[in-house]
Amino acid sequence: MATLKQVAAHADVSVQTVSNALNAPHRLRPDTLERVTRSIELLNYRPNRNARSLRTSAVELIGYCVPSWHGGQAHLVMDQFLHALCAAAETTGRHILLFTAPAGADGMSVYDDLHARRLVDGFVLSQTETHDPRHGWLKDQRIPFVSFGRVWKESTQPGPYVDVDGAGGCAMATRHLYDGGRRRIGFLGWPRSSGLAEDRLAGWRDACVELGLPVDGLAVHCVEDTFDEGARGAASLLDAPEPVDAIVALSDVLALGALRELNRRGLAAGTEVALTGFDDSPLASVVSPALTTLRQPIDLIANELIDILTGPDLSEEPVERLLQPELIVRGSSAPG
Amino acid sequence: MATLKQVAAHADVSVQTVSNALNAPHRLRPDTLERVTRSIELLNYRPNRNARSLRTSAVELIGYCVPSWHGGQAHLVMDQFLHALCAAAETTGRHILLFTAPAGADGMSVYDDLHARRLVDGFVLSQTETHDPRHGWLKDQRIPFVSFGRVWKESTQPGPYVDVDGAGGCAMATRHLYDGGRRRIGFLGWPRSSGLAEDRLAGWRDACVELGLPVDGLAVHCVEDTFDEGARGAASLLDAPEPVDAIVALSDVLALGALRELNRRGLAAGTEVALTGFDDSPLASVVSPALTTLRQPIDLIANELIDILTGPDLSEEPVERLLQPELIVRGSSAPG
Structure with a gap:
C-alpha cells in the first residue's frame, strides 16, 4: 500500500499538503487539490487510522510513566499491558509517549512539564499507590488522565479509573x-x-x-x-x-x-x-x-482506559469501571 | 493564551531567541535570558508542540515498536529494557514514542508514516529477525535507526547495532x-x-x-x-x-x-x-x-543505543558494539 510520503512525492507536494487534501481541502488551491487527489487515486492510497490526526497537525500523545524495576519486584504483565495500551490508543489515532519519573509527589514536575510543553495531551496512570498524589494534582491542573487502579484509602476517587476486582x-x-x-x-x-x-x-x-x-x-x-x-x-x-x-x-x-x-x-x-x-x-x-x-483482562482494561481518556465525558461524573478477573485453574489447586 | 510571537514582541527579541530561552538558554546572554523569562511569566506563555518546528533543538521523539505478546512467549526483560531506554533517552532531552506494527515488511508503512509526519526522528529496533527487512529499508530511506540485536545471516550489517555476545x-x-x-x-x-x-x-x-x-x-x-x-x-x-x-x-x-x-x-x-x-x-x-x-547488561545496552542514535556519526561507518553478558551462578549449576 502506498504511504503518505509516496503520495506527496508523486504529487510533488509536501506531506502536510496531502494531509490537508484529506482533512482540510478548502485550504488548498483547486489545482493543487486536484493533483493530490489524482495521486491518491492512482497510488490507491488509503489514509490509515493515524491520518485523521494530521488534520490539526497535532497527533495526540498519551503519556505513560514506565515503572522502574527493582531486583525482586518485576512487573510481570507490563509488556502485555503496554502492547494492549498502544494498540488501543492507535485505534483512535493516538500514540503512547513513555517517560520516567520519580515516584510520588517528586514526579509531578515531570508530568507538569510534559503537559505544559504539549508533548502529551493526557496521561494513563498505573502502579497506583495509597494516597497517590498524582491523581488529585492532575485533576486540580485540569489535565486529562485515567487511572489503571484505584487510589486506595480515599473516600471518593479523584478521577476516572479502570480496575480489576x-x-x-x-x-x-x-x-x-x-x-x-x-x-x-x-x-x-x-x-x-x-x-x-x-x-x-x-x-x-x-x-x-x-x-x-x-x-x-x-x-x-x-x-x-x-x-x-x-x-x-x-x-x-x-x-x-x-x-x-x-x-x-x-x-x-x-x-x-x-x-x-x-x-x-x-x-x-x-x-x-x-x-x-x-x-x-x-x-x-x-x-x-x-x-x-x-x-x-488486559486487552479489555486497555480499551476501557483509552475509551475513557478520549471520550467526551471526562468532565462529567468520574467513570469507574471494575472488571472481573478470570480464575485460571492449574495443578497447584487441582492436581491431575 | 499568549503566543510565542507575543512573547517575542513583549521582550523585544526575535522568535528564535524566545525559542532559545526555552530550549537552549545557555546560548543567550544572561540579561536577555532574564528579560525573555520575565515576559514568558508575565504573559503566562506555555510553549506548545507547534513551537517545535521553530526550534533548532526540538524535543526529539524516538520510536520503539512494542513487541506483541503471545501466550507461550513472554518478553521477560522488556520492562527493564524499556525503563532503561526511556531513562537513557531522557538524559538527552528525548522521549520514547511507543507504537505497534505488523511484523516484517508489512509493518514498514507504519514506520514510514511516523517518520514522514515527523512524529519521530528515529527508531530503536529490537526483536530483530533473520533477514529483518526493517534495517535495510530504514537505511535506504535515510531514516536514523539503531538496532538492539544484529540482523542475522547478512554478510554486513545494514546499520549500527548494539548486541550481547x-x-x-x-x-x-x-x-x-x-x-x-x-x-x-x-x-x-x-x-x-x-x-x-x-x-x-x-x-x-x-x-x-x-x-x-x-x-x-x-x-x-x-x-x-x-x-x-x-x-x-x-x-x-x-x-x-x-x-x-x-x-x-x-x-x-x-x-x-x-x-x-x-x-x-x-x-x-x-x-x-x-x-x-x-x-x-x-x-x-x-x-x-x-x-x-x-x-x-540492560542499562549499558540502552545507553549505547541512545548514544549511537543521537551521536554525530550515523552517516559514517556503522557502529557495532558487542557487549559481554555476565554469568550469574545459582543453585542449578552450583548446589550449596
Whole structure:
C-alpha cells in the first residue's frame, strides 16, 4: 500500500499538503487539490487510522510513566499491558509517549512539564499507590488522565479509573479451594498500608466467613512482594499448631515463594497443600505444578482506559469501571 | 493564551531567541535570558508542540515498536529494557514514542508514516529477525535507526547495532559447567533458521571442542521458545543411551522447561544434572533450585543505543558494539 510520503512525492507536494487534501481541502488551491487527489487515486492510497490526526497537525500523545524495576519486584504483565495500551490508543489515532519519573509527589514536575510543553495531551496512570498524589494534582491542573487502579484509602476517587476486582478474585479463589475440599485456607498478603492488599484480604475473609471457614491467625502480612517473603509467609502458615491445607496468595510472586517453600519441605503442592496466585504472569505456567491464578483482562482494561481518556465525558461524573478477573485453574489447586 | 510571537514582541527579541530561552538558554546572554523569562511569566506563555518546528533543538521523539505478546512467549526483560531506554533517552532531552506494527515488511508503512509526519526522528529496533527487512529499508530511506540485536545471516550489517555476545555467553556457561566437573554437556537451542540460536550454539560447540568434550548428538533444536519445548528437549537428552550430566539452554524459558522435566523425573537439578539459562529473567530466581543464567547488561545496552542514535556519526561507518553478558551462578549449576 502506498504511504503518505509516496503520495506527496508523486504529487510533488509536501506531506502536510496531502494531509490537508484529506482533512482540510478548502485550504488548498483547486489545482493543487486536484493533483493530490489524482495521486491518491492512482497510488490507491488509503489514509490509515493515524491520518485523521494530521488534520490539526497535532497527533495526540498519551503519556505513560514506565515503572522502574527493582531486583525482586518485576512487573510481570507490563509488556502485555503496554502492547494492549498502544494498540488501543492507535485505534483512535493516538500514540503512547513513555517517560520516567520519580515516584510520588517528586514526579509531578515531570508530568507538569510534559503537559505544559504539549508533548502529551493526557496521561494513563498505573502502579497506583495509597494516597497517590498524582491523581488529585492532575485533576486540580485540569489535565486529562485515567487511572489503571484505584487510589486506595480515599473516600471518593479523584478521577476516572479502570480496575480489576481483587476482592472478587480472591473470593473466587477461596470458593474454588473450598469446592476442592479445603477447609483451612490461609492468606498471603502485603502490609495493611496497602489498600490493594486490604481489598484482596477482604475478599478472602468474606468468602471464608460466608463458607463457615476459620480466618483467625490465617492471614499473613508479607513485608514486600518478593519470593522470599512468600516463602517466609507460607512457612509461618505451615508451622502453625493447626497448619493450613490451602493458601490464597495476593500475587503470583508470593504464591511462587510459597510454592518454593512447599517444595523445600517435600509437601506436594496441589495435593497436600493447594495454592493460588494473582496475575497469570509468565511465571505461573513454568513452575511445577503450574499455578492456579487470577488473570486480569488486559486487552479489555486497555480499551476501557483509552475509551475513557478520549471520550467526551471526562468532565462529567468520574467513570469507574471494575472488571472481573478470570480464575485460571492449574495443578497447584487441582492436581491431575 | 499568549503566543510565542507575543512573547517575542513583549521582550523585544526575535522568535528564535524566545525559542532559545526555552530550549537552549545557555546560548543567550544572561540579561536577555532574564528579560525573555520575565515576559514568558508575565504573559503566562506555555510553549506548545507547534513551537517545535521553530526550534533548532526540538524535543526529539524516538520510536520503539512494542513487541506483541503471545501466550507461550513472554518478553521477560522488556520492562527493564524499556525503563532503561526511556531513562537513557531522557538524559538527552528525548522521549520514547511507543507504537505497534505488523511484523516484517508489512509493518514498514507504519514506520514510514511516523517518520514522514515527523512524529519521530528515529527508531530503536529490537526483536530483530533473520533477514529483518526493517534495517535495510530504514537505511535506504535515510531514516536514523539503531538496532538492539544484529540482523542475522547478512554478510554486513545494514546499520549500527548494539548486541550481547551470545556465543561468548554460552561458551562461558559451558566452561563454568566443565569447571564444576561436568563432562557431557548438552545444548538446548532453537531451529537452525534462527541466527541468534546458531550463534549461541556455536559458542557452546566451540567451548566443548576446546575442552575436549563430546558434541555429537548433544544439540537439540527446539521448535519454539516455550517451557514445553524445553522440557521435551531435556527429555531427549536424558533419554539418550549416554545421558547428559549438564545442559546449556539458550534461553531461561527453555532452561525452565528443562528444570520442570528434571523435577518431574526426580532428578536433582544442580547435583545430578546441572543447568544454565540465558537472560536472568524474573523467572530465574523463583524456581527451585534457582537458575544459573547469563545476564544482559540492560542499562549499558540502552545507553549505547541512545548514544549511537543521537551521536554525530550515523552517516559514517556503522557502529557495532558487542557487549559481554555476565554469568550469574545459582543453585542449578552450583548446589550449596
